[in-house]
Amino acid sequence: MIAGLYIKGNSALHRAQAGAKILAMVALGTGVFLIPDWPVVGLVLISVIALYRVCGFGWPVLAAQIKPVAWLLAIFFAVQLWLNDWQAGLLVITRIAAIVMFASLVTLTTKTSDMLASLERAMRPLKPVGVNPEKVSLAISMVLRFIPVIATVASEIRDAQRARGLDRSILAMIVPLIIRTLKMADDVADAIEARSFD
């Protein structure tokens, strides 16, 4: 799950400014697409993996980051193999793997609050054109917060509909999910107001 990926630590990357890490992520994400050779991108990927060790993360943490996208990498490789050759396939998947692994490393070493604070700072110059950085930051944090909540609600509804023999009905799933999510949105808005956020 996206929320709560941060793992406490004291490595140089843990201590680095969130803004610098986000910039590095953008730079790496752009950089790997400018490199045309898979061995060089492979070296970037190996460096990222080495950073996991530097930050004190073991193989289980590393594997947990790549596992959710492994099937996607397999599909990309197969498509490239079919359309081009295995080198093109390796180039594509090493690029994606390097980006995913580094992005995960940033979230593993950065508190959500620090990341959002950096985002707020970066958006401050946009205030004169009507952008409210605090509200954007709150919206992002709420997305992270409510993904697991809505997933739980969806699971409850799925079980309830399955018990009624409606497990194949998309409507029976979607309608209560939308209604409960809208009701939740009302309650959350009240809660935010009650906690003095204007």
Added chain:
Amino acid sequence: MIRFENVSVQFDARRALEGIDITLGEKRIGIIGANGSGKSTFVRLLNGLQTATGGRVLVDDLDPAKDGRKVRRHVGFVFQNPDNQIVYPVVEEDLAFGLKALKLPKDEINRRIDEILARYDLSAFKTHPSHLLSGGQKQLLAISGVLVMEPRYIVLDEPTTLLDLRNRNRVERAIADLDQTVITVSHDLDLIAGYDRVLVFENGKIVVDDIPAKAIAIYREMMA
């Protein structure tokens, strides 16, 4: 001191509250009544989540309808479902949310967070994802999120409804230890049995206003 002066609330064709005239000064006030009797509307008036369509509400001489922001600093509100109240993905970040809104310095924010987490044995969960807490821990986090703001009044809207017995008892003990004035809406009659005063709502009116033993006995008869 909280004062309701001939307060009414009208929702389109439905009158949710009618002619409420009451002063609340006790430390523990329980609110009971059937679903739709007006009890939640009553407490929502206390911090401006709901505005009166007739009469006025005064909380320490401030009208929540006019001074909502000031009143909300003094009236903390804990909702039934903590999942709808916890807005940040990590425990300490959620606790910091209300404090940042008060524009407190970072040191003070950290001090208050550490203090409240220690108070409810949640220190080990400081950097924990909030969605992975148990139901009772989530409700304690929701209460903590309100308490760190150091309000004078705390309104709890059915705080034990979703909890198992052990967690319900934890929340009951947490409420009992509060220094603040507590106003609790609940269907859990044992929770408010030790309070100073209990109000029973029916059809938007206060039909009983008495000590818990008497008010709860009358309410049980009404619901029989």
